[in-house]
Amino acid sequence: MANNKLLVNERQADIGNFMVGRLLPFREKRQVGPFTFIDHMGPTVIENQQYMDVDQHPHIGLSTLTYLFEGEVHHRDSIGSDQVIRPGDVGFMTAGSGVTHTERTPTSLRTGHPFTMHGYQIWVALPKDMEEMEPRFDFYSSEEIPTWQTDGVTFRLAAGNAFGKSAPLQGFSPLFMLDILVEKDTTLDLRGQLKGEVAFVIVKGEISDGDQKAGTGQMLISRTNEACEICMQAGTQLMLFGGEPLPEERFLMWNFVSHSKDRLNQAKEDWKNKSFPKVPGDNTYIPFP
Numbered sequence: 001m002a003n004n005k006l007l008v009n010e011r012q013a014d015i016g017n018f019m020v021g022r023l024l025p026f027r028e029k030r031q032v033g034p035f036t037f038i039d040h041m042g043p044t045v046i047e048n049q050q051y052m053d054v055d056q057h058p059h060i061g062l063s064t065l066t067y068l069f070e071g072e073v074h075h076r077d078s079i080g081s082d083q084v085i086r087p088g089d090v091g092f093m094t095a096g097s098g099v100t101h102t103e104r105t106p107t108s109l110r111t112g113h114p115f116t117m118h119g120y121q122i123w124v125a126l127p128k129d130m131e132e133m134e135p136r137f138d139f140y141s142s143e144e145i146p147t148w149q150t151d152g153v154t155f156r157l158a159a160g161n162a163f164g165k166s167a168p169l170q171g172f173s174p175l176f177m178l179d180i181l182v183e184k185d186t187t188l189d190l191r192g193q194l195k196g197e198v199a200f201v202i203v204k205g206e207i208s209d210g211d212q213k214a215g216t217g218q219m220l221i222s223r224t225n226e227a228c229e230i231c232m233q234a235g236t237q238l239m240l241f242g243g244e245p246l247p248e249e250r251f252l253m254w255n256f257v258s259h260s261k262d263r264l265n266q267a268k269e270d271w272k273n274k275s276f277p278k279v280p281g282d283n284t285y286i287p288f289p
Contacts (some may be wrong), residue, residue, distance in 0.1 A: 001270035009218055011148030032199040032221055033243030034173050036062065036250055036257055040201070040217065043070065045285035047114035055284035058276045059095035060267045061131040061250075062257040063171065066091040067158055067179070067239075069120030069203070072109055077101035078277035081137035084108075087119075088142025090158050090169055096126065096133035098267065100276050102284065120201075120239065125250045125257050127173050140168050152183040160243060163193045184234045191228065196243040198222040205236025254289060 030036070052073065066073055066085050073085045077093060078100040085091040093101060109115055126133070146157040146165050159169040160176035169175075175192055182205075190198070200207060200220040207214055208231045214220045222228075222242075227285070232238065250257055253264040270276055271288050 007147055010181055025185075030252075031125065031245065031250060032160070032241065033175050033197045033240055034125045034127075034171070034246055035122060035124045035175070035243070036252065037121075037200070038201065038219075039121040041121060042116065042118035044117050046071070046105065046109075046117050048246075049112070051110055052117065053105070054103040055118065055286050056102055056266065056282055057255055057286040058098060058100050058271050059093075060098050060256045060258065060263070061126055063092055063094040063124045063126065064101075065122040065124060065159065065177070066103075066119065067122070068175075069116075071115060071117035071119065072106050073119075074106040075101060075137075076104075076106045076279050076282065077135075077137060078145060078279050079135050079137055080280060081139075081232050083137070083139050085139070086142070088156070090140045090145065090167075092138040092140075092159075092169055092171075094133065094136045094138070096131065096135045098270070099135040100279055102279055102282055112255055122177075122241075123257065124175065125246055127246060128259050129264075130172050131258060137167055138169060145167055151186075153186055153188065154181045154183075155179075159241075161195075161241075161244060171243075173244060173246060175241070177239065177241040180232075180238045181239060182232045182234060182236050182238075186232045188230045188232060190230065190240075194240075194242065197245055198240065198242040199232050200230065201239040201241070203237040203239055205238075206233045207231060207236060207238060 036069050041129055057156050067090055068087045070087055070233055075083050075085055075091055084106050128139045146167055156166050156179040157167045158177040162176040162178055202216055202218050204216050215242050248259040251261055256264050259262050
């Protein structure tokens with residue numbers, strides 16, 4: 001079974017005062033289901049005023065999903081959303097035809113005391129006929145996320161459908177995203193529990209599939225839709241995500257995703273011309289690179 005998996009290592013990227021590990025996209029695999037971009041933030045101790053301050057920047061054609069284990073992110077956008085995202089919450093901003101947003105350390109944490117930041121920033125591509133939908137922001141607190149335990153394994157279903165359960169966040173095409181923590185050495189049987197392509201992001205610990213192993217900061221992607229049994233060491237935490245692939249290829253240009261390269265170029269010109277909507281009361285601007 002090992003040769004049915006791709007192994008991916010995080011690549012370092014800088015998002016402004018903050019280094020992240022980029023897992024997707026990479027050369028051999030641009031998407032997993034509708035998931036098109038994954039950044040692993042931390043775990044990093046934030047001190048010496050090195051707060052997260054991602055100024056106004058735009059998106060089209062995708063939804064951003066923020067999921068944290070530690071720390072907080074203050075999300076504001078051009079729709080008027082103003083939300084602090086805390087551990088276990090799910091923030092889901094759908095850009096559609098175009099949105100601008102900022103991501104910052106909340107005022108309540110800007111005290112000079114160190115704190116840990118750890119989580120994932122994820123992009124989910126929209127179906128072709130929804131790429132130009134009206135922007136929206138959906139938020140689900142940690143209390144709303146389906147959580148259950150089975151034989152020493154804790155499951156949290158952040159999005160979509162898996163293991164016969166449904167999350168309040170369904171997205172716009174068939175997908176799933178699970179946070180799994182095991183207390184003891186466990187063999188997890190995934191057969192019949194998930195639909196579509198599957199990726200395994202190891203938050204901490206180690207998993208094995210046959211003779212292939214993956215550890216903290218790595219990602220395994222199943223080459224087939226038939227996910228199998230995964231062996232997880234005690235204390236391992238795993239993000240499991242994927243779903244049905246979209247029928248058309250998606251292209252990325254900076255913060256934009258589309259099936260159309262012409263649309264990407266239009267978004268680039270719109271941002272350069274400052275014709276995107278603005279976050280209320282925020283005059284910051286990240287130039288197109």
